[in-house]
Amino acid sequence: MENKSIWNKYLKEKQKVLDKDLEYDVLIIGGGISGVLTAYNLNNTNLKVALVERNTLLSGITSKMTAKVTPLQDILTKIKENELDLYLKSQIDGLKILKNNIKNSNIECDFLNSPSYLFTTKQSNIKKLKKIEEYLDQNKIKYEESILEIPGIDSKLAIKSDFYTINPIKYLNKIIDLSTNIDFYEHTNVLEVIKDKIYIVKTDKYIIKAKKLVFATNYPYFLKPLFFPIKVRLEKSYMGYGKTNLEDKSFNAINIDKEIYSLRFYKDKLLYLNPSRMIANHVNDTKCFEKMTSNKLINKYENIWSNLDLITNDYLPIVGEVFKNMYILTGYNTWGILSSHVASKMIASMILKQKKYIKYAELFRPRKRINLKKIGNSTYNIYENINGFIKGIITKNKLIFYSKDHAMYVDKDGSCYLVKRKCPHLKCNLLFNEIEKTWDCPCHGSRFDLSGNVITGPSKYDIKVD
């Protein structure tokens, strides 16, 4: 069994590394779906554009998603009613952009039409599904009322509509290939941004000056004065892939209940996701993986992995200009494919001073008001962070050693991996994720490989021992 995402094998490492100081009109920081699509949208302009990625392109959250494509997620379950119409339009626009990109360049990316079920396992949520049906009727979106029969999942009612699944890395690899006028730099970590007449971006290697900056780093950690930590939180989920006895392998499904089940198929095998957790809530990754693999929908697990995404308090993306000539796109609430297509078009429009897709600017504005009702949620986050911190101190395992400042993992061959114990971001104690063999921050989601290289999250620095 491999402890990594099924999309990993499609990742390509092929871009250059920054080897001198440079100057650009636009610099995009972060090479996930958000950054890559923004680059693509600026490809045929007269702007000199670069994208820097601290690891390899697409290797962040984007390479670990389930990759279902539907505009109906979160409809009437999370998005407020007065924001729903515009949100739905944005998702339908996202789908149109995605389809056009695939069609215009004939991109082979296993983009498949698939019956998509939205279901509930709770009698008490049937009403909610009925309300969604009413909304779909009003918006003339085709669906059928249905029952989803999956052993072990007690579906009470389901809405069946017609949407898609995709191989996100195959698709985005082609988008990168098509962006021939963009300079992509891999293994280039941005450490500091200084605002002068233009932006001065210090990387671990050289300096890049840029007139405009786009933050596509997922966690908005460079933007401190905007109070993001109390407007967003991170949620972690666990996924598995392998052969299944389910006969129908053509559908995808997700429920609207608190405990989420999400299913899709890829190459006749099942990709299954088990309940999402708020990041610091369940720091014991091993137990979470055990819970997921105890589900017998998959006969033999070939891959297991975890992933986390930014959840905003209002469940709407964060997209727009935060300071003069500085833009951000993130906060997709685990539904990044369609939102990032719209968001990247919006950012390109703003940079090019065009009006296209600007109708969503108010809905997705980064300077969201702090919702007082959600402060409780944020307090809970803070409690959870502390909780994660304490659990960090008391966790014991014979192959994992924690001291005040260092942590060490000894593998079964006796090789030792010594790293610094504290996350460079905000000094939380790191925990060892035994399944994926990574050092994970229980507070804000930074992750480091065995040797201490940062792989994801807000930390800008590695945890290697000098």
Ligand SMILES: Cc1cc2nc3c(=O)[nH]c(=O)nc-3n(C[C@H](O)[C@H](O)[C@H](O)COP(=O)(O)OP(=O)(O)OC[C@H]3O[C@@H](n4cnc5c(N)ncnc54)[C@H](O)[C@@H]3O)c2cc1C
């Ligand atoms: C469990 C799970 C399942 C999901 N399933 C779906 C799904 O079915 N459908 C769907 O539409 N969406 C899904 N999503 C959501 C989707 O995966 C994300 O919203 C999306 O991939 C986020 O993309 P991103 O570009 O913002 O982040 P990332 O892909 O993480 O890209 C950010 C990049 O920035 C780089 N970076 C960070 N800091 C720096 C720095 N200082 N210098 C240089 N580079 C830096 C990182 O290395 C990273 O590569 C899912 C999410 C999760 C967690």
